[in-house]
Amino acid sequence: MNKTLFAGLFITLVIMAAALFGKYFAPHDLNESQQVSYHVDPNGESTLIVPPTPPSGDYPFGTDKYGYDMMAKLLAGAPYTIFGSIGVAFARLAIGGTLGLMLGFFGQPKKCREGRFSIWNLLNGIPIFIIVWMIMIGITMNPLTSTLKMTLILTVVLALAGIPSVASTMREKAMVLREKQFVLSAKSIGASPWTIVRTHIFPHMKESFIILFVQEIVIVLGLFGQLAIFDIFLGGTKMTFDPVEYSSLTNEWSGLIGAARDNVYMYQWVLFIPLAAYILFILGFHLISVGLEQLYRKRFAKVSQI
Amino acid sequence: MPKALQLAWIVPGTLLVVLLFAMFPAVLHSDPMDGVLHVDWKNGFSSIRDYVEGFGNGQAFRYLSGSNELSFWSQIGDSFSITLFYMAVGALAGITIGVLLGVYFAVSRAAWLKRILELTSVLPDFVIVLLLQFLIVYLATETGFVFFKVASPTMDDPAIALPLLSTVIIPANYMIRNVALHMNLTLTEDYISFAKARGLGKTYIIFFHAVPNVLPYLKADLHKFMGILFGNLFIFEYLYNLNGVTLLVFSNAFAFGNYQYNLVVNGILTLFVLYAIIFALLRFFIYGWEKVVVR
Structure with missing residues (x-):
């Protein structure tokens, strides 16, 4: 029994279930907002309730400064975060992985140029989220198109930006595999290149594909967050002037974090609760990837000699 | 070619x-x-x-900061030295801690330590920054004592401790995992068991047989390390409000809704200069390591 894998699967499945069905059980929905209220109870004690209110019985995750329930916001945004990240990772793996497999099997091995100072290496110095920021910044503010379309644009950009790294990882793995003896023997009994890729190379890389998929989800979630810090939210940014404020149109989690960045000092739950959900989700996938690695290591790896 | x-x-x-x-x-x-x-x-x-x-x-080197027109050359010096300082510290401390702790993690049996390391390594850089800030605010509300500045209130009064901490933690974390991984692979090799059979000590085998074979991987991986270092730089300069190169570019990229192309180009070129300097520094540093551990 692989406890790590189980814990990871449990966390992610619970969060996904909450994202899909949570809105039917949530105490408040996105349309209702907490109003300012003033009560005097029989003992003469008066209470004034002004949003944002900290987590309490009626609002388990508290409310934001406009009185909206944080839980409702989280539930509304969850599908975007969850399926957005999974979708981007899937696209990266499907396109980049296939490309890498082909390049690795059919391509020529590159001459060794480790540590050389070339333009491509220099470009590695530009982090991916900056590239995406450059592309998205002209589009994302107060978009007139639907949030779904905005989500799609950002996910496509993120998927494209990640394909090269996935492809090169897979290419290296495929290159190692094609030197193996079983490939040689398959060739010598007359198997076509496609058959070799399909029945010999790919099955050996299945585990790498699965692990890389889970790791890519984590990376994509990180990118969502980094972009959100710079006010680019999945599904578009609502920018209000006077004072200048940025908020997420979809209530997607990293967007909630990015928009509530200044709440480190006051009303901390507005930042802390989305952050906690986001961390929990990342940890879930991380545990899955660690669990899978353990599983495969037990099956295949050599042992340390010291 | x-x-x-x-x-x-x-x-x-x-x-x-x-x-x-x-x-x-x-x-x-x-x-x-x-x-x-x-x-x-x-x-x-x-x-x-x-x-x-x-x-x-001369318009290529003038930009608008708010409503003031400033000269790029007069502003970039300070920002450049701030960024260079944090990058150099992050790179050198990151790689030193990375190699030493990486070796330790590869041979130690403390599985829980490795787990904690992996858990923190999976969190994106901005989460670590936010959590550090949370921690300081929490300690301040509990004890009434502000340990470190959470961010720079003004440019003359910069936060130092937290940025230094985050500029080291994140690259070091990556390096530790990387070194530990390659150490684990190297330790399965036959020449290690051969060295063991010759009766060489454990420390000697680790530093003179295993580490020299791990360093080439570090060299090959240097650009990725630099990528992490620079990605981290954008985030922490922004969140700690440090007046470095990236913040200069970011906070002024748009003036009154107009995109300042020349500022962004100049800023990116400055970052490339920084990249080259730090890269050379790291290569030199690893060269030093090689001189020490390779007989």
């Missing part, structure tokens, strides 16, 4: 890439009326032309 030609290509090639890359926000924007996505190449190329023409009249 001969090496000299390749080297000669780097400068114009980089310039061209930066000029094209910085064009994106000028080219791609959605229509304010109907929200249709426009790809406006003309706008992009005219900004390149303006930039090149700006060399003559």
